[in-house]
Every structure is written in structure tokens, then in C-alpha cells.
Amino acid sequence: MSYDSNNIFAKILRGEIPCIKLFEDAHTLAFMDIMPQTDGHALVIPKEPATTLFELSDEAAQACMATVRKIGNAQKKGLGAEGVVLMQLNGPAAGQTVPHFHIHVIPGSIADLRKPHATVMADQGHLKAFADKIIAAL
Numbered sequence: 267m268s269y270d271s272n273n274i275f276a277k278i279l280r281g282e283i284p285c286i287k288l289f290e291d292a293h294t295l296a297f298m299d300i301m302p303q304t305d306g307h308a309l310v311i312p313k314e315p316a317t318t319l320f321e322l323s324d325e326a327a328q329a330c331m332a333t334v335r336k337i338g339n340a341q342k343k344g345l346g347a348e349g350v351v352l353m354q355l356n357g358p359a360a361g362q363t364v365p366h367f368h369i370h371v372i373p374g375s376i377a378d379l380r381k382p383h384a385t386v387m388a389d390q391g392h393l394k395a396f397a398d399k400i401i402a403a404l
């Protein structure tokens with residue numbers, strides 16, 4: 267699958283559109299999902315341009331998992347999440363809507379994910395309040 271450098275996450279990485287940032291290192295960025303399925307729903311993306319897991323380098327995959335662990339631990343500590351669900355969709359046929367590899371890090375339970383995916387935009391203040399708690403626990 268060829269990479270579309272105008273996808274929304276590529277624009278976030280280039281600083282062309284804003285995000286509520288949780289964490290950044292040389293290889294990854296973590297930020298709040300604007301249509302969260304639970305409070306605290308975060309996304310981890312590589313800085314490398316890859317559409318799905320199958321184009322991602324082993325090094326970037328490893329860097330993403332390290333950031334996922336950081337964010338998941340901060341959701342447990344900062345939000346009191348007892349469970350953390352990871353979701354990762356590859357290709358439109360799987361339901362992937364943004365063609366830049368990402369891992370959803372969702373505090374809660376699989377039972378919370380019965381809400382439809384990527385449909386309801388959350389209030390910025392609400393997202394920021396949960397982001398602040400995650401950041402404080404990083």
C-alpha cells in the first residue's frame with residue numbers, strides 16, 4: 267500500500283494541525299484520540315511513514331510498543347484504569363480510517379468498545395482534562 271503523506275496523522279507529525287500531545291520521543295508520538303471510545307483513549311504513532319503494520323520497520327514497531335507501555339502504565343496510574351485494551355487496524359477492509367499506522371491505547375474493557383468507532387467528537391476541555399492526568403502519571 268503506498269503511503270499518502272497528506273493523511274491527518276502525517277499533518278499532525280509535521281505540526282500542520284494540532285493534537286493534544288501526551289508524549290513524544292525520537293521515533294514516536296502519543297496523543298489523545300479526538301473521538302474517544304472511553305475517557306483517556308490515546309493513539310501511538312511512529313514518525314516513520316507506514317500505512318499499516320506490514321510496511322512498518324521492526325525498529326519502529328519496537329519503539330511504538332515501548333511508547334504504548336508508557337501510555338498504558340500512565341493510564342493505569344493516572345486514571346485508575348484496571349484494564350487497558352490495545353486495538354490496531356490494518357487496511358480499510360479492517361476498518362482503518364487513517365492511513366498512517368497507529369495503535370489505540372484504550373483504558374477500560376473490551377465491553378466499553380461496543381460504542382461505534384471514530385464517530386463522536388469529544389469536547390476539547392474534556393479531552394485535555396484526561397490528557398493532563400495521563401501526563402502527570404508519565
Ligand code: AMP
Nearest residue numbers: 274298299300301355361362363364384
Ligand atoms: P482507525 O479507524 O483505526 O484508523 O483510527 C483512527 C482514529 O483516529 C479514530 O479513533 C479517530 O477518532 C482518530 N482521529 C481522527 N482524526 C484525528 C485527529 N485529528 N486527532 C486525533 N485523533 C483523530
